[in-house]
Each structure stands twice: as C-alpha cells, then as structure tokens.
Amino acid sequence: MMAALIFVISLTTLLMFFVSYCRSLMASSSCHKLSKEVRDVTGIAASASGGDFARVMQLLQLCPERPEDRPGLKAVGIYYRLLSMLEKTVARIVPSLHIWMEQERAGCANFAVVLLDRRIAFSREILAQQGEF
C-alpha cells in the first residue's frame, strides 16, 4: 500500500518535472530568429502551429543530425505525443483545455523548426569546410 502511494506521488512529480523540463527546452529556443531558408522550406512565416510538428520532423530527418540535439528532440517528441493523446481524450471532456494544449503543441512545433534551422546552418558549415579542401 505504502509502495503504491509512493509510486503514484513520484509519478505525479515526475510528470510535473517532465512538463517543466520540456517547457524549459522550448523556452531556451524561443528567442531564436528563423532564417529565410527555413521559412521558405517549411512555409512557416512567423510561428508554427501544432499540426506542423509531424511535417517538420520529416524535414529534420533529411538533414545531417547534430548529436547534442537528439535528447532534447526526443523529450519534446514524447511531450508532443502526450499532448496529442490528451487532446483526443481529456480535451473532449474538458473543452477549455483545448486552447492550452494547442499552444503547447505549437511550442513543440516551434522548437522543432528552430532545430531544423540549426541543422541547415550546420549542413552549410560542413559543405563550406568540404569546399575549402
């Protein structure tokens, strides 16, 4: 009984810290100004919507990977899937949650767009270095 109680409490705090961790990852990239290239490639003028996430993820897979991005992208990807699942279930029962969840999903998509921008810049650097040889 005690172990079950500790399990439930620790899972609740785990979820809370996980949401805050993902938000801090997204917040740390919120000041990034998108380049013209990434805006052209994605068709996103200013900020992404929640529905753009899957498309941006596909574009990310086409670019050379930066190892330091991988854990953050994985965490935000899990957060996005969690939100999408909740939107299909809980948000139907509590409609007021729908706007908040859409904002969060848009935040996830914006994070992915910023990573895409960084990967494009990284690819350019690699190409420029190869051109020097």
Add this chain to the structure above:
Amino acid sequence: MPGSVATFIWYLGTALELGFVVCSIWRKAFLRYFFLNLYFLLAVGSSFSRHFILAWYGLTSDQYRYAYFYTDALLTLALYMALVSLYSHVFGELHFSKYVRLSAVLLLLGTAGFSYAVVAQSSDRLSTNFAYQLSQNLYFVGLVLTYLLWGAVLKLRETRTRVVQFVLSLGLYFSAYAAGYALLNLASRYSFVLFIGPVLGCFLPLSWTITMWRHNDDSRLMPAHLVAVPR
C-alpha cells in the same frame, strides 16, 4: 560478477559522469559548479573502487557489501551537497547563502539522527544498516528539497537557463528514482525493474552534460515560459 547488460550500464554511467567533469572544465565552469563536479568525481571514484573490490572479493562477499553501502551513502551526501549548492545559486543574489547552508546542515543532522533512531534497535550490522537508512532518507529529503527549489525558481523568476535545467533534471532524476524504488517493491518478480535504478543513474550526468555543453552562464530564458498555466 553482474550480467553483461548491468556491466554495460555501469560503464556507460561512469563514462557519462566523467564526461560531465570534462565538459565543465572545457566550458570553464568547473569551480562555479564545483559541488556538481565533486559529486561526479566521487561517483567515478566509487565505481572504480567497487569494480576492484568486486573483482577481488566477489559479489556476495562482506567486503563488497560494505563498500557498496558506504560509497552509496557517501554519494548521496555528495548529491545532497550538490543540491544545496544549487540552492545557493538560486538564493545567492538575495544574500541568503549563509542561512541556506545553516539550514542544510541542520536538516542533514536531523536526517542522520532520525536514521540512527530507526536502526538503533537492531545491533546486528548497525553501521551498514545506518548507511543504507541514511541513504534512503536523504533521497526522500532530496526529492522534497528539489520540489521546493523548483517552487523558488518559479517564484523568484529565475532566468539562468543552466540553473533552471540543472534543477529540473535533478527533479526528474529524484522522482524517477523514487518511482523506480517503489516499483521494485511492487513488482520485484520482474527482472527489468532491477535495471531502472542504474539506467536512471545515466540520465543525470547525460542531461547535465547537455545543459553544460549547450548553454553558457549568460544564457537566459523567459520565466513566463516555464509555468504550465499562464499567469
């Protein structure tokens, strides 16, 4: 000797711990986050000493048992000090550091006293039981303190990305560790639960290394973006 999966996780965790120290030296932040580095240096030292004692005396020996529980208690103490140092970072600008240190010492003494009171009844293996009990109680105190620190970070509108992500990673680690420990009691017949603790041991150095590598001390984030419900 432990199985190949457990050994692999052990070596990976040690490599990641060493990675954090190297990264913080590289980023010229070793002294600024001295207690985080001290924790990982002690963790690496513990891994080496456990490895040699294990190879010399075997997994079921008393020597290995003593070495395991004492180094575990030492590491928990070091992690507690690392947490207190994060408190000092958050409250440093308010000149509360002296009170933070004093409260931390009192809380540590209280936890040690409580742990001793719990194990004092049994004279058998008193010192090992005390080390184990102290370690478990300090983990619980650590979880509560991290939760309070996160509340302070939000209340004081902390903007330093490194400090915020260090605190959040520590909160994730403590919560997941507590959940894993509870699961071990609930479902001990499943072998995968035995790997939860060691795998989580890899998470903390990995996430702290990424934070150290990606952000410098000037990196800032908007505190308003951290709260899940807009104020």
